[in-house]
Amino acid sequence: DSGVTQTPKHLITATGQRVTLRCSPRSGDLSVYWYQQSLDQGLQFLIQYYNGEERAKGNILERFSAQQFPDLHSELNLSSLELGDSALYFCASSVLRGGYTFGSGTRLTVV
């Protein structure tokens, strides 16, 4: 157990739907990062939060949004889902500087 908890582990939903992925960071970590992993694109950075504030954005689509709550857990919201959104979504946490600890991911399948 890495200390980073992601739920759910698997999610199957239809095109056009909206889903929410949840992440609880490791105790003491203030930064949360979201990554998308697909077979041909590797680990793509989506968005970073630090202590409740958005800190950096990567290749995140406008249909996607995220937030970090006062208890530091984070949620990634994916809406108007398309087949191409099927992927593994990872959350990672860290102290401000240093290596990430990844969760075990959420596998999203859009049908």
Added chain:
Amino acid sequence: GENVEQHPSTLSVQEGDSAVIKCTYSDSASNYFPWYKQELGKGPQLIIDIRSNVGEKKDQRIAVTLNKTAKHFSLHITETQPEDSAVYFCAASDEAGTALIFGKGTTLSVSS
């Protein structure tokens, strides 16, 4: 922004041989370079990292080297074992709290 290239994409070795994975980065401001190992069905796990004030770092059978002038860094695994089989990712950031940018990964297969 930062771009990280990783080679090779696949690598097959015999047990006991050495394996080398190479990465190049584009942003000269990057100064933190971690390596991650991802096993099937799991999230990436940090195995070793290096910062720009160090040229080489070792941890048992794993070593990482960094050449800041050439903007490349490499992972060396010696005496490979079947349990080393996994996907390995390199990454880079400027360690000012910005996000890591990852290479596309190397699938290492170690056969016994």
